[in-house]
């Protein structure tokens with residue numbers, strides 16, 4: 001009888017242990033037990049446009065682009081950290097940009113104060129892994145449009161965006177992109193009064209991209 005009780009206890013412990021591990025796998029931010037283990041080294045790099053450098057675009061009433069980018073970038077970082085990711089928020093010309101290695105990198109800017117509406121996401125022209133970066137751009141465009149209701153404004157993408165300095169400085173192994181989250185003119189209400197919707201769109205895009213990464217690619221660091 002004693003032996004049977006011991007065996008039953010063992011069985012219960014085994015089942016509980018198995019359930020715990022399954023729970024870990026299900027709830028891990030980047031999917032799978034490897035995501036849990038890899039999340040420690042896996043860093044998401046966010047650049048708050050113009051931070052510690054200049055004001056960026058300025059509206060006639062004094063609203064500065066840098067106020068918006070710092071606010072939104074910090075909100076995105078908070079959302080990602082809550083989901084278990086390690087996040088670094090970098091200023092415009094951070095020395096850490098040189099050879100920056102992470103699971104993904106995104107620079108966040110806003111467009112000028114003109115009366116237009118829409119957002120843009122661009123990767124570098126000479127991306128090391130174009131397929132991966134195209135997927136990053138596609139995922140961000142989908143999730144950002146979904147969360148904010150803004151349309152993709154392809155006609156105002158400039159060569160400056162494609163040759164953005166930070167994307168040339170980070171490690172070629174780090175998939176990177178730049179997002180212009182909307183115009184300070186036409187999208188002002190969204191950017192200043194609904195910042196959580198803006199942040200949700202960006203965070204959702206990054207998480208969706210990382211979840212779709214093949215195993216190993218997200219823990220290469």
Ligand SMILES: [Zn+2]
Pocket residue numbers: 049050056057065109110
């Ligand atoms: Zn800017």
